[in-house]
Amino acid sequence: AQSVTQLDSQVPVFEEAPVELRCNYSSSVSVYLFWYVQYPNQGLQLLLKYLSGSTLVESINGFEAEFNKSQTSFHLRKPSVHISDTAEYFCAVAPTSGTYKYIFGTGTRLKVLA
Amino acid sequence: SAVISQKPSRDICQRGTSLTIQCQVDSQVTMMFWYRQQPGQSLTLIATANQGSEATYESGFVIDKFPISRPNLTFSTLTVSNMSPEDSSIYLCSVETGTEAFFGQGTRLTVV
Incomplete structure (x- = not known):
């Protein structure tokens, strides 16, 4: 079985400041890792994913996440946030084999302040 | 990639009634x-909905409460039956x- 823990339910941060959203997971099998973003009144969109290879993955809008196997973490970071980054962010895992049953964290609401 | 159209986007329903949610995908997919x-x-x-077979429900969810249809490879419906305020989600x-x-x-x- 898998589980995902997002320790911070809300993260307020000032514009242009750095941010880190934490994600830890537990799994008895090999998993893929994902970050999804949900803007107000919209569906979930994939932000970035780790499948294999380099443990540092990046998105096109400046976010990055690093897979740390020893700490079973996949924290999301951005060096300088914008007002438009205000959204809810979900960390998720899915087994690498079998059906892709995603397990989601409870989400972190990022609020960027002017 | 896949584009999914879901409707309605929102609804307010009376307790005891049912609501059917529709999901249309722009490509053929095995599982929804x-x-x-x-x-x-x-x-x-x-639940997981496969075309041509009954949906597979996760623990805590039952077919009588959440009946699902999957008539073809691009469409599925979920019905929330006999709604209560706890179904607001x-x-x-x-x-x-x-x-x-x-x-x-x-x-x-929203169930009222």
Whole structure:
């Protein structure tokens, strides 16, 4: 079985400041890792994913996440946030084999302040 | 990639009634998934819908409460039956292609 823990339910941060959203997971099998973003009144969109290879993955809008196997973490970071980054962010895992049953964290609401 | 159209986007329903949510995908997919997103909680998988067979429900969800149809490879419906205020949630349709999940915009359901 898998589980995902997002320790911070809300993260307020000032514009242009750095941010880190934490994600830890537990799994008895090999998993893929994902970050999804949900803007107000919209569906979930994939932000970035780790499948294999380099443990540092990046998105096109400046976010990055690093897979740390020893700490079973996949924290999301951005060096300088914008007002438009205000959204809810979900960390998720899915087994690498079998059906892709995603397990989601409870989400972190990022609020960027002017 | 996949584009998913889900409707209605939101609804307010009386307790005891039923609501059917529709999900249309722009490509043929084997499996479609239905999730529930409750405030302050994780997205929870309700069931997996395969075309031509009965849906597979996760623990805690039953067919009588959440009947699902999957008439073809691009369409599925989820019905929330005999609703109570505890059913107030966002319901999401999803498909997975390769190693990525795509989601509809969700149906925000309020039961009064």
